[in-house]
Every structure is written in structure tokens, then in C-alpha cells.
Amino acid sequence: MRTFKLEVTVVQKNLRGFRTAGLPDAQGDAPVHSGQPLPVDAPSLHETLTRAKDSVSFATRFLQYVPFFLILIAIALVAQVTLLSAHSLAWNQWAYSEWLINYDAGFIRRGLSGALIDHMRVPPLVVVNVLVFVVFTSFCLLFWRVLRNSARSASWAAILAMLVPNGPVQMAAANEFFYRKEIVFHVALGISCILYQRIVNTTSDTRRVLFSWIFFALLMMQVVAFPLLHEVFLFISFPASWLLARQVAALQPHRPVFGWLLNSTVIVSIGMMVVCAVFRGNQAVADQLWKSLSGSDRMLISPSAPDTPTGGIAAIGWSTLKNLSLVGDTMVSSQFWIWIFVAAGAGAVLALITALRSAQRESPDVSIQLLRRHLSQLWFLFVASLPMYVLGWDWARWISSVAISYLFLSFADSTASIQPPQLLRFVPRRWRSGLETTRDYFADQVVPAISTMATRHRVGLIALALFYCMTFRPPECCMQGGYNPYYRIKPVLAELSHLRR
Known part of the structure; x- marks a missing residue:
């Protein structure tokens, strides 16, 4: 007492x-x-501490909800130009014509979407508008779900992922990209990522086997059907799905059937590449496809010359030499430097997003190791997409698609357990040593420097990344003369200059 x-x-x-x-x-x-x-x-000391704690928790909770608010804004903006304007074309004529490619001139690449639309008893424009809205909405919700359920997610990392150039928010704000066929591929990748998370996190072997079978069944359907929508799937979305499938098979070595299915997806993908190359089309096919469209659709796509094929249908008639010449024009363009800025800026933002996703009380060595593994995934996805930079001049689409695929993959694989295959073994020995030295330099010097900068200058780097994401706009497709990537900030600077006078 x-x-x-x-x-x-x-x-x-x-x-x-x-x-x-x-x-x-x-x-x-x-x-x-x-x-x-x-x-x-x-206030008393207790009240002061309580208020400080409440303010911190409120700020934290607010940042956690910001990505979802951004997703809702993006969906609402796209709804205005698609679902709420179903009888008008308020987006890209080229992309709309690409959705209408069908099999009226015989089996042809990219014709699956038009063949399905032809079976609808609704005007094609209405069908495509509703389809684009549903696909984009699904993509946004899946993207948010994967980021939110990640074991190593951070609020600012998720916000930057939403705002990344040509990401979901910028697609909707700029009225670009969301209508492209590759958004369908992103939806499928999002579903695969969720299934992967279920496979890894479940404690029931029965559920793991069930989810694994569903995963591989969907992947096999993708490698067969998606190249018929657009052959770009084999280079920008399939590599990420293949890495997920490779890890699913590696987690269950006592079930060799998953390893066989993994190898089968590669074999089928190579076969679909051959199919797309054989049935690539020509000018006669493009003319016949154009004539199969209704007069209103031709007028909508090409009001100045409705009798001449244009847009995605016209691209069916392009030869390989034509595509290579367009890529060559991009290489010798006076604005080629912008592409370097696009790629470097996107890579820097993705590296920052990855570095920000460090867990509490995590040692610097662990953070550096995880960052190194994640960036190796990004490098693999970029290398896998390289053929598209030679075959097609839509470089902005390839860069943005690789970025989105990487974000899906890295957030689904929080522990960076997925390790890409060693690509240097396919390089001739006389070049391999130099590339290995460069790889080791980046792994031992550059990656730790990125991790250190993200820790020491976190606020400044986030502010710089936000400025880049909200002001810089890569082109929707291809670089053209006089293109200004900072078209949003130029009027502001001009107005400030006028006020100073």
C-alpha cells in the first residue's frame, strides 16, 4: 500500500x-x-500528442484513398466520351477503324474484334464505345486492386503509379490510349496478377492447385486469342504473364504438368507469331475491308476521303518495308531526342515508385536487393518488347505498355521472388564479358545510389516526379514535326510572362 x-x-x-x-x-x-x-x-500534453497522432493518421488515411479517387476521376472522364456519347466518336478515328477489322476479306490478323462486333445487332459505334468503356473501367479497377493488395505498397508509390505518363489517369485526362486494344491485354494481366497473389498467399494446397489450373487455362486462352486482336500482345503483355506462370510452376515442382503448360504457352506463342506473319494482309485486303464498312462508319473515320482506306484498316495493307521506313523516319527525326527523354523519364519514375515501396524497419541492404530484383524484371520486359520498336513506329504505346506491365508485375510480386531468365547466355561470348561488366556496375553502383537518393531526398524526388507526370505528355502514337511534349505547361508560362510585362 x-x-x-x-x-x-x-x-x-x-x-x-x-x-x-x-x-x-x-x-x-x-x-x-x-x-x-x-x-x-x-492543450494538455496528452491532448497535444493525441491530436498529432490523429493528424498523422488522417493524412495517412487520406493518401491511401487518393489512388481510388484518381481511378474514379479517370473512369468518369472516359465515360463522358464513350458511354455517355455512345452514338458519336469522341476519340481516335484510327483506333476505331482498327476495332472494325474483320474477316470479310478472309482470315486476317487483328480481325477477331471486328468479327465479334459484326455478330452484334447494334450499330458498331455503340458497341465499340460501350466495349471501350467496360474494358478501361475493368483495367482501372484491377490496377487499383493489385496496387492496394500488394504487401509492399506505399501511398506515394501508388499515387505515382496512377499518374505515370500514359497511365490510367493521363489516358483519361488527355483522351488518349484508353481505346487501344492493348488495354484488353492489361485487363487479362491484372486478372493473372490477382490469381498469382491468391496462389502465393493461400495456405490450402487444394485452393493453390485450383487457382493454378485457372491461371494456366486463362493464359492458354490468351496466347491463342489475343494475337488475333493484335500481335503486339506477344511482345508487351505476354512476357509479364509468362514470368508469373514461370513462378507458379516453380512453386510446385512436384506437379510437372504446370511446367509442361508453361512450355506450351511459348510454343503456341511462336505458332501465333507465324500465323500473324502469314496472314498479315495487303492493299487488296485493306480495300475490301474498307468497303465492308457502312457508309456512315467510313464517313466517320475519314470525312475528307470516305472512299479511301485509312486508319488501322489502311495499316493492314502496309508492307514490311513500309513499316521499316516509318521507323527509319523516327530514327532520323529532328525530335528523336524526345524519345530518349520519354524512356529515361518513365524509367526514372518507375525506379522511384519501386524504391518508395520499402517496408518499415527494413534494412538498407534488403531494400537495395529488392530494388535490384525488381529493376531486373523491368529490364527483361523492355528487352522482350524490342522487336516492336523495329516493326512498328508507335513507340509511345510500347513504352507505356511495358510500364503498365511492370507495375502490375512488381506490385503483385512484392518480395521480388520472380527472377527473369539470364538473357546474356544468348549473347556471343566476345560481347558477353562487356555486358556482364555493365550489368555488375549497375547492380553494385547505380541501384544502391537510387535507393540512397530515394531515402535521403524522398520529398524532393516525389515533387519532381509529380511535376513530370502531370506536365509531360508523350505522343499518343508517333513523333511528328513540331510536337511539344510540354503542351500543358506552355500556356501557363506564356501567361506568367504576359503578367510580368
């Missing part, structure tokens, strides 16, 4: 000491000296 009274006395003395300490008054101008009463308006 004496001990209890002694402890109470000590606590009361400490409380009196807090109350008579040099605390600021209600206005914060002068301290309250010892012996003076505590101002009524001044």
Missing part, C-alpha cells in the same frame, strides 16, 4: 512539473513561467 501511494505521489509531481514547465501560451507568443496557472485554451 505504501508503494502504491508513493507511485501516485511521483505521478502527481510529474504532472505538476508538466503544468508548470515553460509551455507556450494559447497564442504561442510567450512561455508560461513556473508557478503560473496553465492557460485554459492551451
Whole structure:
């Protein structure tokens, strides 16, 4: 009992000491000296700590909901130009014509979408508008779901992922990209990522097997059907799905059937590449496809020359030499430097997003190791997409698709357990040593530097990344003369210059 009274006395003395300490008054101008009463308006120590904790928690909770708010804004913007304007074309004519490619001129690449639309008893424009809205909405919700459920997700990393150039928010704000066929591929990749998370996190072997079978069944359907929508699937979305499938098979070595299915997807993909190359089309096919469209659709796509094939249908008639010449024009363009800026900026933002996703009390060595593994995934996805930069001049589409595929993959694989295959073994020995030296330099010097900068200059780098994401706009498709990537900020600078005068 004496001990209890002694402890109470000590606590009361400490409380009196807090109350008579040099605390600021209600206005914060002068301290309250010892012996003076505590101002009524001044909060107690407990209240101060509670309010600080509540403010931090509120800020944290607010940042956690920002990605979802951004997704809702993006969906609403796209709904205005698709679902709410179903009888008008408020987006890209080229992409709309590409959705209408069908099999009226015989089996042809990219014709699956038009063949399905032809079976609808609704005007094609309405079907495509609704389809584009549903696909984009599904993509946004899946993207948010994968980022939210990641074990190593961070609020600012998720926000930057939403705002990345040609990401979901910029697609909707700029009225670009969301109508492209590759959004369908992103939806499928999002579903694969969710299934992968279920396979890894489940504690039931029965559920793991079930989810694995569903995963491989969907992947096999993708490698057969998606190249018939657009052959770009084999280079920008399939590599990420293949890495997920490779890890699913590696997690269950006692079930060799998954390894066989993994190898089968590669074989089928090579076969679909051959199919797309054989049935690539020509000018006669493009003319016949154009004539199969209704007069209103031709007028909508090409009001100035409705009798001449244009848009995605015209591209069916292009030869390989034509595509190579367009890529060559891009290489010798006076604005080729913008592509370097696009790729470097996107890579820097993706590296920052990855570096920001460090867990609490995580050692720097662990963070660096995880960052190194994740960036190796990004490098693999970029290398796998290289053929498209030679075959097609839509470089912005390939860059943005690789970025989105990487974000899906890295957030689904939080522990960076997925390791890409060693590609240097396919390089001739006389070049391999130099490339290995470069690889080791980036792994041992550049990656730790990125991790250190992201830790020491976190606020500044986030601000710089936000500025880049919200002001820089890569082209929707291809670089053209006079293109200004900072078209959003130029009017602001011009207005400021006018006010100073």
C-alpha cells in the first residue's frame, strides 16, 4: 500500500512539473513561467500528442484513398466520351477503324474484334464505345486492386503509379490510349496478377492447385486469342504473364504438368507469331475491308476521303518495308531526342515508385536487393518488347505498355521472388564479358545510389516526379514535326510572362 501511494505521489509531481514547465501560451507568443496557472485554451500534453497522432493518421488515411479517387476521376472522364456519347466518336478515328477489322476479306490478323462486333445487332459505334468503356473501367479497377493488395505498397508509390505518363489517369485526362486494344491485354494481366497473389498467399494446397489450373487455362486462352486482336500482345503483355506462370510452376515442382503448360504457352506463342506473319494482309485486303464498312462508319473515320482506306484498316495493307521506313523516319527525326527523354523519364519514375515501396524497419541492404530484383524484371520486359520498336513506329504505346506491365508485375510480386531468365547466355561470348561488366556496375553502383537518393531526398524526388507526370505528355502514337511534349505547361508560362510585362 505504501508503494502504491508513493507511485501516485511521483505521478502527481510529474504532472505538476508538466503544468508548470515553460509551455507556450494559447497564442504561442510567450512561455508560461513556473508557478503560473496553465492557460485554459492551451492543450494538455496528452491532448497535444493525441491530436498529432490523429493528424498523422488522417493524412495517412487520406493518401491511401487518393489512388481510388484518381481511378474514379479517370473512369468518369472516359465515360463522358464513350458511354455517355455512345452514338458519336469522341476519340481516335484510327483506333476505331482498327476495332472494325474483320474477316470479310478472309482470315486476317487483328480481325477477331471486328468479327465479334459484326455478330452484334447494334450499330458498331455503340458497341465499340460501350466495349471501350467496360474494358478501361475493368483495367482501372484491377490496377487499383493489385496496387492496394500488394504487401509492399506505399501511398506515394501508388499515387505515382496512377499518374505515370500514359497511365490510367493521363489516358483519361488527355483522351488518349484508353481505346487501344492493348488495354484488353492489361485487363487479362491484372486478372493473372490477382490469381498469382491468391496462389502465393493461400495456405490450402487444394485452393493453390485450383487457382493454378485457372491461371494456366486463362493464359492458354490468351496466347491463342489475343494475337488475333493484335500481335503486339506477344511482345508487351505476354512476357509479364509468362514470368508469373514461370513462378507458379516453380512453386510446385512436384506437379510437372504446370511446367509442361508453361512450355506450351511459348510454343503456341511462336505458332501465333507465324500465323500473324502469314496472314498479315495487303492493299487488296485493306480495300475490301474498307468497303465492308457502312457508309456512315467510313464517313466517320475519314470525312475528307470516305472512299479511301485509312486508319488501322489502311495499316493492314502496309508492307514490311513500309513499316521499316516509318521507323527509319523516327530514327532520323529532328525530335528523336524526345524519345530518349520519354524512356529515361518513365524509367526514372518507375525506379522511384519501386524504391518508395520499402517496408518499415527494413534494412538498407534488403531494400537495395529488392530494388535490384525488381529493376531486373523491368529490364527483361523492355528487352522482350524490342522487336516492336523495329516493326512498328508507335513507340509511345510500347513504352507505356511495358510500364503498365511492370507495375502490375512488381506490385503483385512484392518480395521480388520472380527472377527473369539470364538473357546474356544468348549473347556471343566476345560481347558477353562487356555486358556482364555493365550489368555488375549497375547492380553494385547505380541501384544502391537510387535507393540512397530515394531515402535521403524522398520529398524532393516525389515533387519532381509529380511535376513530370502531370506536365509531360508523350505522343499518343508517333513523333511528328513540331510536337511539344510540354503542351500543358506552355500556356501557363506564356501567361506568367504576359503578367510580368
